[in-house]
Amino acid sequence: MNAIRVAFVTASLSRHGAGVAAAVESLSAAVAARGLDVRVFGSNDPLWEESGPGTWKGAEALVLPSFGPASFGYVPRLVTELRKWNPDIVHTHGLWMHHSRSVLQWARQTAKPVVVSPHGMLAPRALAFSPGKKRLSRWLYQDSALRQARVLHATSAAEAEEIVGFGLKQPIAVIPNGIDPSEDEPAQLSGxxxxxxxxxxxxxxxxxxxxxxxxxxxxxxxxxxxxxxxxxxxxxxxxxxxxxxxxxxxxxxxxxxxxxxxxxxxxxxxxxxxxxxxxxxxxxxxxxxxxxxxxxxxxxxxxxxxxxxxxxxxxxxxxxxxxxxxxxxxxxxxxxxxxxxxxxxxxxxxxxxxxFGWDKIGRQTASVYRWLVEENTDRPECFYKRDQGK
Structure with a gap:
């Protein structure tokens, strides 16, 4: 049987993407290390061109041209490239930007499963920032993209509760971000x-x-x-x-x-x-x-x-x-x-x-993907307790 093919999709893979980009980089590598076929899709920006290709440690990345305001991240080729690579699952990271709309289009065309990681963007305090942009995004595509997801991913039980509070009903996998443990002892301050x-x-x-x-x-x-x-x-x-x-x-x-x-x-x-x-x-x-x-x-x-x-x-x-x-x-x-x-x-x-080692995080995440696409696969234990059944 061929390896499960997973596409990670986010707005930016450079430092402009901040914590979301860092999580995508490490998680994509951790999942690939579990034997899955992983590719990361993101939009180009000056910071990526400056240093991204030389420092990226995640799974293979395809960086596509974007047009228009950076806050929207319009990437016209994204749906085409997803269709061309033909993943079994798309895992979307972050909300409110054009990549969510593209993944929604792909899911409607293929009827394949989508996992969405909001990365804290459904917290009430987060929703209070730039509310006009978010209302427009919700009306145009974001609410539909969230409802289309087969699984939602929270990095903590608190975030799972925020997702529930937003009104979403799908299963929620609670898997934290990982960390590469520091191998050095803490510095001793002196002088x-x-x-x-x-x-x-x-x-x-x-x-x-x-x-x-x-x-x-x-x-x-x-x-x-x-x-x-x-x-x-x-x-x-x-x-x-x-x-x-x-x-x-x-x-x-x-x-x-x-x-x-x-x-x-x-x-x-x-x-x-x-x-x-x-x-x-x-x-x-x-x-x-x-x-x-x-x-x-x-x-x-x-x-x-x-x-x-x-x-x-x-x-x-x-x-x-x-x-x-x-x-x-x-x-x-x-x-x-x-x-x-x-x-x-x-x-x-x-x-x-x-x-919080990435090996454990990668294993948990891969188990969610396998549960979604493989027959007779046991439901992972990482799901939020409200959820019952597949």
Whole structure:
């Protein structure tokens, strides 16, 4: 029997695609390693042309020309190329852009199964951003594309609940994003050049609520003058400038806001941090939390991200939204000894290595595909508990 042929489809495979592109890259490789025939389809953009082909580690990628506004991602050849390659399943990643409409067309033409990963884009707080664009997309194609899916993929039980709350009835496979465990031990800070640091890495976007982190820092900076706060990531909607203005208005001396970092540079920053802080309003997974834990760095996360396990595994704090809650937790975490924080980090590394390896994630995902296309295949255990039957 020929290997199951799976097409991964998303808007962008470059750094412009942020966490979605990173998840597609790693998951496509993990599924291919399970013996499935995988190809990734995405749209071209300047960032891909600059560095994508040389750094891409996922399954074979076909990058197609796009036209019109980048926020729509119109790729006229996508349906044709899907038909030409003739996959058994298409797995769509992300919503609201033209690739969802193309996959809907392909599914109607072929009657083959589609899996959709919303990547947190159905969370109520996420839906509140650019509501006009999303209403138009829903009316034109997105609602139909979601209803066409045979299986929906959530990266956490919290995201599964958001999908249910959106009104979708299909089976939901709950499979987290994976992580490549850091092979290096956490860095040991020493000297004035390596002051203890709290770091937050990711998109610098209003949904990340980084203004709350800056305001919380203002409440504790006088008592922790030897510490720094570093916010790192690509700015969207002019948010980095707003944060700079906020830090200036609060007379903060130890706050740095800088642009995006990638690869080894990002991992090095995580390893050298004493704490990672995530103040986000909503996250479907928050890969940077897993990366931080893998680097041995304890994490403070708001309950906008599905990381209750930080408390259960003794490697961080899972807190309510708000400036006061963040300030109180920062004060507690920064008051611990370095050895206490390192012990928390070691527990986080063990947790990531045990439960979030890509081999396990690839095996679970491949089992969902086989259940969809092979006769007499048992239903995987990863489905959300509300679902019954195939």
């Amino acid at each position: 004035d050049a390596d002051r203890p640091r709290v770091i937050s890495i990711g998109r610098v976007h209003p949904i990340k609520a980084l203004d709350q982190l800056v305001k919380a820092w203002a409440m504790i900076e006088p008592d922790f003058s030897g510490w720094d706060l570093k916010i790192v990531g690509p700015s969207e909607l002019g948010y980095a400038d707003q944060l700079q203005d906020l830090a200036k208005s609060l007379n903060l001396r130890n706050v740095e806001i800088s642009g995006a970092v990638f690869g080894g540079q990002k991992i090095d920053l995580l390893r050298r941090a004493e704490l990672f802080a995530l103040p986000s309003l909503t996250e479907n997974f928050a890969l940077t939390v897993a990366e931080s834990l893998s680097c041995g760095t304890p994490v403070i996360s708001t309950k906008g991200a599905p990381w209750a396990g930080l408390v259960a595994h003794g490697c961080g704090w899972w807190i309510d939204h708000g400036v006061d809650a963040m300030a109180t937790t920062l004060r507690s975490a920064m008051s611990l000894s370095a050895d206490e924080r390192r012990a928390m980090g070691a527990r986080g590394r063990e947790w990531m290595a045990r439960d």
